[in-house]
Amino acid sequence: xxxxxxPITRRRILRGAIGGGGVAVSLPFLDLFLNENGTAQAxxxxxPSRFGTWFWGLGVDAEIFIPKTFGANYEFPxxxxxxxxxxxxxxxxxxxxxxxDGKTNFCHYTGWVALRCGVTPATRSSLPSESLDxxxxxxxxxxxxxRSINLAATGVARDSYSFRSAEAINPPETSAVEFYxxxxxxxxxxxxxxxxxxxxxxxxxxxxxxxxxxxxxxLNHQLGAADKRRVDEYFTSIRELEGRLETQLxxxxxxxxxxxxxxxxxxxxxxxxxxxxxxRHRAMTDLLVMALACNxxxxxxxxxxxxxxxxxxxxxxxxxxxxxxxxxxxxxxxIQPNASWFVDRAxxxxxxxxxxMARTPEGDGSLLDHSLIxxxxxxQFAKVHSLEGIPMFTAGRLNGRLKTGLHIDGRERPATELxxxxxxxxxxxxxxxxxxxxEATREVSEIFx
Amino acid sequence: xxxxxxxxTITDIFGADIAIGVRFAPVKRADGLLGVGAGTAVVxxxxxxxxxxxxxxxxxxxxDAKHREFLVSCKPALEAERDDACARRFLAQVGxxxxxxxxxxxxxNLKVQIxxxxxxxxxxxxxxxxxxxxxxxxxxxxxxxSEDIEPDPLHPxxxxxxxxxKATRLSFLLWDAAPDEELLRAAERGELxxxxxxxxQTERMLAASQFAQGVRAFFDDFLVLEAFDNVAKDPxxxxxxxxxxxxxxxxxxxxxxxxxxxxxxxxxxxxxxxxRTLMSPGLASIYRVLVTPGPGGWAPYEFxxxxxxxxxLTQVGFLSQYAHPGRSSSTRRGRAIxxxxxxxxxxxPPPNVDFSIVEDPHAKFRTARxxxxxxxxxxxxxxxxxxxxxxxxxxxxxxxxxxYRETEHGAPIDPSGTLDGVAYADAAGLGQALHDSxxxxxxxxxxxxxxxxxxxxxxSESGLFKYFQSKLDDGGYRFADMLRVMIYSDAFFAxxxxxxxxxxxxxxxx
Numbered sequence: 001x002x003x004x005x006x007p008i009t010r011r012r013i014l015r016g017a018i019g020g021g022g023v024a025v026s027l028p029f030l031d032l033f034l035n036e037n038g039t040a041q042a043x044x045x046x047x048p049s050r051f052g053t054w055f056w057g058l059g060v061d062a063e064i065f066i067p068k069t070f071g072a073n074y075e076f077p078x079x080x081x082x083x084x085x086x087x088x089x090x091x092x093x094x095x096x097x098x099x100x101d102g103k104t105n106f107c108h109y110t111g112w113v114a115l116r117c118g119v120t121p122a123t124r125s126s127l128p129s130e131s132l133d134x135x136x137x138x139x140x141x142x143x144x145x146x147r148s149i150n151l152a153a154t155g156v157a158r159d160s161y162s163f164r165s166a167e168a169i170n171p172p173e174t175s176a177v178e179f180y181x182x183x184x185x186x187x188x189x190x191x192x193x194x195x196x197x198x199x200x201x202x203x204x205x206x207x208x209x210x211x212x213x214x215x216x217x218x219l220n221h222q223l224g225a226a227d228k229r230r231v232d233e234y235f236t237s238i239r240e241l242e243g244r245l246e247t248q249l250x251x252x253x254x255x256x257x258x259x260x261x262x263x264x265x266x267x268x269x270x271x272x273x274x275x276x277x278x279x280r281h282r283a284m285t286d287l288l289v290m291a292l293a294c295n296x297x298x299x300x301x302x303x304x305x306x307x308x309x310x311x312x313x314x315x316x317x318x319x320x321x322x323x324x325x326x327x328x329x330x331x332x333x334x335i336q337p338n339a340s341w342f343v344d345r346a347x348x349x350x351x352x353x354x355x356x357m358a359r360t361p362e363g364d365g366s367l368l369d370h371s372l373i374x375x376x377x378x379x380q381f382a383k384v385h386s387l388e389g390i391p392m393f394t395a396g397r398l399n400g401r402l403k404t405g406l407h408i409d410g411r412e413r414p415a416t417e418l419x420x421x422x423x424x425x426x427x428x429x430x431x432x433x434x435x436x437x438x439e440a441t442r443e444v445s446e447i448f449x
Numbered sequence: 450x451x452x453x454x455x456x457x458t459i460t461d462i463f464g465a466d467i468a469i470g471v472r473f474a475p476v477k478r479a480d481g482l483l484g485v486g487a488g489t490a491v492v493x494x495x496x497x498x499x500x501x502x503x504x505x506x507x508x509x510x511x512x513d514a515k516h517r518e519f520l521v522s523c524k525p526a527l528e529a530e531r532d533d534a535c536a537r538r539f540l541a542q543v544g545x546x547x548x549x550x551x552x553x554x555x556x557x558n559l560k561v562q563i564x565x566x567x568x569x570x571x572x573x574x575x576x577x578x579x580x581x582x583x584x585x586x587x588x589x590x591x592x593x594x595s596e597d598i599e600p601d602p603l604h605p606x607x608x609x610x611x612x613x614x615k616a617t618r619l620s621f622l623l624w625d626a627a628p629d630e631e632l633l634r635a636a637e638r639g640e641l642x643x644x645x646x647x648x649x650q651t652e653r654m655l656a657a658s659q660f661a662q663g664v665r666a667f668f669d670d671f672l673v674l675e676a677f678d679n680v681a682k683d684p685x686x687x688x689x690x691x692x693x694x695x696x697x698x699x700x701x702x703x704x705x706x707x708x709x710x711x712x713x714x715x716x717x718x719x720x721x722x723x724x725r726t727l728m729s730p731g732l733a734s735i736y737r738v739l740v741t742p743g744p745g746g747w748a749p750y751e752f753x754x755x756x757x758x759x760x761x762l763t764q765v766g767f768l769s770q771y772a773h774p775g776r777s778s779s780t781r782r783g784r785a786i787x788x789x790x791x792x793x794x795x796x797x798p799p800p801n802v803d804f805s806i807v808e809d810p811h812a813k814f815r816t817a818r819x820x821x822x823x824x825x826x827x828x829x830x831x832x833x834x835x836x837x838x839x840x841x842x843x844x845x846x847x848x849x850x851x852x853y854r855e856t857e858h859g860a861p862i863d864p865s866g867t868l869d870g871v872a873y874a875d876a877a878g879l880g881q882a883l884h885d886s887x888x889x890x891x892x893x894x895x896x897x898x899x900x901x902x903x904x905x906x907x908x909s910e911s912g913l914f915k916y917f918q919s920k921l922d923d924g925g926y927r928f929a930d931m932l933r934v935m936i937y938s939d940a941f942f943a944x945x946x947x948x949x950x951x952x953x954x955x956x957x958x959x
Contacts, residue, residue, distance in 0.1 A: 150495065169475065169493070271681040314683060317849075
């Protein structure tokens with residue numbers, strides 16, 4: 001629904017704010033402004049909680065991925081080895097299932113849709129609800145410059161698993177250079193700058209947007225219900241941008257860990273070879289970590305590879321996806337060695353991501369300590385598109401609310417329990433998530449501190 | 450509005466030297482078309498960010514010292530101050546072209562007020578104009594294509610689009626851009642409600658240079674050419690297929706389409722048999738032919754009679770788009786012919802598809818035909834693969850980069866096959882079989898109609914398509930004739946009666 005606004009008031013803000021703008025503020029922020037235990041600013045404002053997702057396509061090789069024991073101090077199997085150096089920062093959840101309740105298992109689609117929406121899709125193009133990151137962003141995403149940041153290390157503009165609906169997919173950044181410009185370009189306000197002067201142009205931009213809403217009210221009055229909803233979505237986006245511009249007019253809260261990246265960022269050419277994707281992922285990760293440290297967003301989504309992974313290894317005529325179907329299982333190793341090589345690279349990417357978050361100091365710990373990251377793939381064994389036992393991770397302790405370092409046994413419970421848990425932890429007011437066999441009403445309390 | 454419609458509209462109004470660095474958010478393909486999917490897409494915050502940024506950039510350029518002299522039709526009394534009269538004049542002129550109708554008094558007053566307030570803030574007249582113009586460019590009245598309907602006086606009880614909405618539909622279809630001043634004037638005078646007036650404007654637009662961009666827009670969408678944004682080949686297996694080759698392959702398809710359908714006025718079906726194309730130096734290395742570069746590097750080229758290449762199916766564009774990064778794919782090519790060109794649906798593979806025969810390390814499958822034949826001994830696989838493979842195998846003499854070859858792993862490649870019972874010997878024969886297929890004609894008609902009206906065709910419109918075909922079967926499927934038969938039909942501007950009163954308006958983000 002449209003929020004009724006008073007156009008005169010909006011334009012009064014324009015006149016008054018510009019007339020009275022330009023107030024210089026000088027408030028250097030140092031760690032001494034934190035409270036004694038470093039978990040909140042001295043005034044009592046808690047450090048921000050962040051939520052993010054990290055996705056990779058085409059599952060794992062369970063034989064060399066799933067640890068033999070549960071709980072803490074488990075032994076790392078071969079495919080998990082890259083994660084051993086960050087073992088204290090994440091949980092592995094295995095033996096959770098996606099159940100289709102008789103619906104078709106759409107290859108490389110049903111699994112991730114269920115883990116993002118809580119519901120398995122009825123068709124290959126349907127998305128039954130908003131993705132959970134959007135629900136979380138609605139709760140915690142305000143007050144920062146961007147409600148969420150979406151990144152595709154593949155460089156492919158369609159690789160997004162974040163959406164309000166099937167008709168409203170959140171577009172990802174596909175270039176590290178463009179991502180840098182978006183965050184740290186001319187409109188960036190350094191939260192640690194000594195002086196702050198509200199930008200008069202920002203005020204004018206905000207005023208223009210207010211005028212657009214006012215002008216377009218008559219359009220909405222003339223539309224049928226379906227079109228009205230679309231125009232309302234448009235206005236919602238405009239109001240959100242207005243809100244962000246309003247945020248830009250305030251002195252940003254200090255962020256001692258914020259260091260604006262310097263130096264030239266090189267464009268990585270279009271391509272799905274693993275080397276390029278890995279480089280793109282690392283560049284985007286480094287920038288994202290600093291965007292988070294600089295309070296530019298509280299919600300993010302990273303796609304390492306798409307659900308039908310078309311990643312290639314230079315010189316091989318078969319993509320990762322083709323290999324999962326055409327490569328024989330090595331009877332000695334029990335895996336498809338060439339397909340497995342791609343999974344190894346994805347897990348290395350995940351380890352890099354966790355480490356990057358963990359090595360960025362913030363308050364009493366790290367950026368990761370104040371975050372919750374939900375990571376998953378689209379199936380367990382890509383060769384047969386199995387939905388049973390899709391592996392999932394969490395990373396981060398969310399301001400001390402979570403334990404990490406555990407391997408959790410799902411005991412064949414619905415995999416939606418983790419998405420439900422994430423939403424509950426981030427404050428989404430819901431008592432269940434999902435439908436039919438996938439309805440989750442209990443949290444994965446084993447990870448609670 | 451699509452990205453290309455945005456770019457063409459801005460360019461038409463303000464000139465080609467205004468840089469437009471916008472990238473629209475991807476939309477879902479519906480009924481085979483992005484243009485239809487866009488009709489239900491919504492503008493997310495991330496998408497709006499890009500649109501607002503582009504709006505500011507365009508507005509700044511239009512009003513900067515370099516452009517204002519010839520783009521702003523009046524001069525303020527004092528540049529340092531607001532001048533509402535001049536702002537009103539400029540915003541009314543430009544707003545009419547952007548909104549595709551005159552601005553209402555309330556809309557214009559609001560924009561003039563914004564211009565005045567921003568000017569009075571210290572930025573002066575042109576700064577004020579910049580902000581007011583950016584407001585026009587980010588307005589849903591510009592970015593969402595809405596259509597007004599009214600009772601049709603010629604057919605009591607029925608509804609039709611208003612003149613301005615007719616102009617909008619016509620212009621986005623034929624020019625991929627908003628109506629120009631002449632078309633808006635014709636709409637204003639009610640000429641588009643009159644058969645002669647409609648014909649006069651339609652023929653003018655079909656004859657204009659902008660018609661080529663309208664044709665490009667349809668075929669870029671219909672042939673799924675946006676996929677080339679991400680087509681990349683393995684640099685070791687196909688070292689000559691650089692990222693730039695993908696862009697040129699897309700351009701070659703579009704130049705061939707324009708050359709045949711706009712310049713030569715060929716029948717649509719000839720796209721699949723023609724030996725003529727346009728060639729760039731980069732593509733010449735993939736085709737292994739010699740060309741003397743023409744203007745912009747492109748030169749006409751005709752494959753000699755008897756050459757394995759004839760028609761779009763044998764161009765590097767189609768062949769590399771529907772292939773893997775490191776090898777060809779008969780299945781992908783066959784599926785694309787079925788789904789894209791013939792509007793047929795090929796079912797998805799089952800989740801537990803069994804590749805055990807193909808995987809057998811002792812098997813010696815040297816060609817795709819042998820590999821797929823083995824795979825298709827499984828009845829589960831066979832059902833769908835029989836829809837795709839006999840077609841795709843006809844193109845197997847072209848590798849994943851579109852390069853010609855006669856052998857695969859030392860074995861000769863057999864490019865013969867059948868298309869719906871019609872046998873062919875090679876790729877050129879496949880093109881001819883496609884040319885003669887009734888489904889090809891039905892498909893392009895239904896896609897073009899959906900593209901034109903911005904929504905999926907309904908079941909009740911199947912009779913309409915039969916009517917279109919009956920008109921075209923005799924004279925041929927020349928593209929302009931396909932458009933004429935649609936535009937001049939009673940159905941084209943007809944509108945469904947509104948369910949509720951009074952909402953005589955529908956909006957579509959096209």
